[in-house]
Amino acid sequence: MPEVVIDFPRDWVEFDNPADPFGERFRCDLTWLTSNWTCIYGNGCKGIYADRPNDGCCSEGALYSDKKDEERVLKFAKKLTKSQWQYFDKAQPKKKGGKLKISEVDEDGDRKTRKVDNGCIFLNRKGHTAEGFTGDFGCVLHHLAQSEGVHFVKTKPDVCWQLPIRRSFEKVDLGDDVEVSITVIGEYESRGWGPGGEDFHWYCTSNSDAHVGKEPVYISNEAELTQLMGKKAYAELKQICDARMEIKRAASPKLLPFLLEHPATTLARKEAAARSE
Template sequence: MTVMPEVELGFPRTYVEFANPADPTEVFRCDLTWLTSRWTCIFGAGCPGIYESSPEAGCCALGAHFADDDDAQRVGAIVDKLTPAHWERHDEGRRRGWTEKDDEGELKTRAFEGACIFHNSRGFEGGYGCALHGYALEQGLKPHTTKPDVCWQLPLRRQFRDVDRGDGTTYTETQIGEYTRAGWGPGGADLDWYCSSNTEAHVGLEPVYVTNQDELTELMGEAGYAELARYCREHEAGGTNTPHPADPHR
């Protein structure tokens, strides 16, 4: 396997903080360095997969954990609509189930033959890649409405924390940034390849905040995204003095 250049973490980043226009008790803290970068998903266009043992599966080698019951139920409603024409593992999934629990008892999509059970192989007539994603495209739906939350959010990351202003009042800080290799915890070091800070994946024609508008709007709301986009444009106009080091020189 050819080693692709992945930049080391710890480089300078620029952040912006602003109140959620729709909820003044929430403050967004957004990583402008990441959101104005040229990262793009290269699945099917050079992605070697996170594990050498499953190169065709991209980052879908282990199955996806559900965020909560609502997430699982939403995906389940889509699964009920999939036919063998959409889903290569349809018969297996119907017969033996499409979910399983991990060692900690957390519900996830089932792993089958080295990939998520919804992963269609390259030779499948219904289309290569995620059956849930393919169904969305066929039906004119947005893919983030048909897939588990973790699948459509990566490599965006949303985190929450309560912040004490120092005067006895608090607010919720919602962080929007890059889901780095380190974000996976100790297991991140075991990945054979990872895309978010890899130069091979920073080849997008447009920045992340543009290409991932639907996902960011889902995470932040329409008013929050509109404000973020304004700050991103201002950051770009200023010359992006803290560009993502995985980006090509611009």
């Protein structure tokens, strides 16, 4: 299905971070967080580039958010085995005891995961077979998290586990030399990727194909939101979102349009209803 046009009105909520009431205020996109988006990698995701349909959004590799992010990824990459990781050999250091070759510098001088065969070095390609390889296709750091019984926020680069939640920061001048810092929690739309986002042939966040989750984003992405906001702020957000869902369930059809729903979630529901007729 085509993507819905991304400039649509949304409901936002603002609240002070209970853990830092005088320092940080959150502004959260309720339309996005109560939508039914879910990652459909391996289950309908068409990939961001037409000629790489099995890469999801991993064709370019991932920019590290900082040095710590890169070090953390390196720590987990060291745990990967040849049986799990297609590019195990390519990542091995030239000299024994050297650093795994998992990173590179992009054209802007920023550090990122290395690209191999036109995709991220951590992406096991669909259909890959080799003697002793028993891994599955997809992100091998995601698979590692599953095998270690931890959430993938621990093993994947920051940008990979955050997507498609976008955290940005604003300063708002309230006048009389008073400024408030706002942390914005919203949708990582294709334009959030910068100029390259316009060239995506397919992308999920505003596409009804991916608005088929059983739970709203604020529930299915609890671990990611907790990591981004902190426990207390997430608990506050959850309370607000729960109340909104409750109001939505109880509201008469006449009042429903006042609760701005994500149009891709609305479209997905209509498509499902049409299929069942």
